[in-house]
Amino acid sequence: MSTTSEPGLRVPRPTRPEAVGAGYPFSAVLGMADMRLALLLNAVNPAIGGVLVRGEKGTAKSTAVRALAALLPPVDRVAGCRFACDPDAPDPRCPDGPHPAVPAAERRPAALVELPVGAAEDRVVGSLDLERALADGVRAYEPGLLAAAHRGVLYVDEVNLLHDHLVDLLLDAAAMGRCHVEREGVSVSHAARFLLVGTMNPEEGELRPQLLDRFGLTVEVAASRDPAVRVEVVRRRLDADADPAGFAARWAGEDAAVARQVADARARLDQVVLTDAALRQIAEVCAAFDVDGMRADIVTARAAVAHAAWQGRDRVTADDVRVAARLALPHRRRRDPFDTPGLDEQRLDEALDRAQDEHVGSPDDDTGADDGSDGGTGPDDGPDGGTGPDGGTGPDGGPDGGAPADAPRSDGDTGFVDPTGRAPDQSTAQPPEPGSPGPDDSPRDPRPVAAPQHGLRARLFTAPGIGEGVPGRRSRARTGRGRTTGARVPASRPGALHLPATVRAAAPHQVARGRAKGPLRLRPIDVREAVREGREGNLVLFVVDASGSMGARHRMSAVKGAVLALLTDAYQRRDKVAVVAFRGAGAQVLLPATASVLAASTRLAELPTGGRTPLAEGLLAAAELLRVERLRDPRRRPLTLIVTDGRATAGADPLPRAARAAAVLRATGAPCVVVDCESGPVRLDLARRLANQLAAAHHPLPTVTTTPLAALATAGFGAQRSVV
DSSP states (O other), X not given: OEEEEETTEEEEOOSSGGGTTOOOOGGGOOSOHHHHHHHHHHHHOGGGOOEXXXXXXXXXXXXHHHHHGGGSOOEEEETTOTTOOOTTSOOTTOTTOOOOSSOOEEEEOOOEEEOOTTOOHHHHHOEEOHHHHHHHOOOOEEOOHHHHTTTSEEEEETGGGSOHHHHHHHHHHHHHSEEEEEETTEEEEEXXXXXXXXXXXXXXXXXXXXXXXHSSEEEEEOOOOOHHHHHHHHHHHHHHHHXXXXXXXXXXXXXXXXXXXXXXXXXXXXXXXXXXXXXXXXHHHHHHTTOXXXXXXXXXXXXXXXXXXXXXXXXXXHHHHHHHHHHHSGGGSOOSTTSOOSOOHHHHHHHHHHHHHHHTOSTTOSOSOOOSTTSOOOGGGOTTTTTSTTSSSSGGGSGGGTSOTTSOOOSTTSOSSOTTOOOOOOOOOOOOOOOOOOOTTOOOBOSOOOOXXXXXXXXXXXXXXXXXXXXXXXXXXXXXXXEEEEEEOOSSSOOSBOHHHHHHHHGGGTTTTTOSSSSOOOOGGGOOEEEEEEEEOOEEEEEEEOSGGXXXXXXXXXXXXXXXXXXXXXXXXXXXXXXXXXXXXXXXXXXXXESOHHHHHHHHHTOOBOSOOOHHHHHHHHHHHHHHHHHHOTTSOEEXXXXXXXXXXXXXXXXXXXXXXXXXXXXXXXXXXXEEOOOSSSOOOHHHHHHHHHTOEEEEGGGTEEOOHHHHHHHOGGGGOSOO
């Protein structure tokens, strides 16, 4: 039945367990105008290169993507073909081919394939049946998820948590339209054209800029802060849970209208004219934002054409270019892992207006702003141009669509959500101020510390031995990729075949198996898989001394510069990072283990300094964090970097307590590195003593980073001897 929490808001209960999470209509997704527009433009022209949706949890990212597949036109395929070949143009290299000249056809809905984060490479690209290949001499190929997604949608939730080599593989297939499988001397190739959609929560880590650039469009989403909008979102979700079929029927008309608009736009796409003036405008805007390469120009042009087709126009206008640039450029201006993602929209408008004034303002130019004479509308009217689900004629526009007349509008001009989702500039750079280092018991210095110098390169620190962690680029490990170092009996389904070892295992049994001549007789027990050694990612734990003894502005700037270089190195080597800081009376976990080095750098920039030095508390906090992370992720080996001058001044018997805490940290078995920050003519070598207690490597701060050769060439070798 139902319960009532307040007058006018009834909270229905689902009528059956499977009702929760049932298919949610695309048109019922409230707000998120940029996300819906980017998805629809890729539905019109998958050659744009897919969509990456970035945003906080609970913002309908997955809901919108799953609902999109229902709007795509159905596809005809060759009957019985596992690779969904088009009967009008079958793939001549299809593994299930060759197909008849006039093959039988069958119709199916556009596929929606979801790629799990933990999927193996064999599951993604397909796999070969090694036992049949060896025993029967046949090439048996089992299609993977890329084949299943052909001519449909491939959805990767939490794409930032997917292994980098799988992301590379997906993007290569999306760009080329084919999947190539090269395994054990057997080559298979099949068509793989799909609409690629990835969603991610930036709090859990970032994609590399090289991978970001491969996505055609990127949008930022954030939940509305308008209470009226939030009430309507909850009301719709509860209605959908209580009566999925009725809720879907209520929005079926709007979904059907959007589906027709997608089909019409696809049919119109080839007739849209992209004039030379529009191309010049695209080129000038991309150059103004100093993006690398030409992919931004190409993607912006394709998106502008798709937007014109979506709006029902036969030529690209300045408004189409504006919308396309706003979706295609934000993630391409990011060059450093610590750059704040997003785009300054005011600067974008200025660049677009400047380009339009130069090339579109002439009287004889036909790419000026659309005056509406062709029936289209500009982007300010929402993603559907006034004819889609939020264009004023659907459910959000009044009672005729089934939604309340006073329901909040979900188009792009309501102002209840920042469509870019961009974060404010968080630069903390401040000019250094004169001052001298205070004593250990000095109060907290409220002034921000001078920003560390960028461009330093970190020394490589690795965990000893050979691990079996997740693939990365830091420490030696046995992984599925890398050089072959041996062979073993597979524990379950064999991975990469080690052919010489397999032959050696089968050779002694040939007589018993009745072989006099002919092919080698193999059995499943003979199969050996290759043992490969590559590199793994580690958990890099930063334990940073932020006490008064470290609080001198020039010294803390050097420390932050070194840690920033180490964070950059951790980002490049696919590590997780965590940050513990100690000062005053205790220690604090500034950042739990995460793949987001951007979050780590932000916490580091905000790190206050001052007070006494509770070294023991810092070491114990590090030991506890390592214990918890070992339970959460036992395969990922830790590496602890302790950045301190070795002093301990807080509490009773600070140095003996620090020694006992060092013994606790040492007992965890985690390798440690002590970065010695002591400076000045008088040195106590306390950090070196701490390193001996931890059985850790000891490195003075100036040796942790190096200056790039480019900086040496710019400033002169003699001027670059110092760290900062």
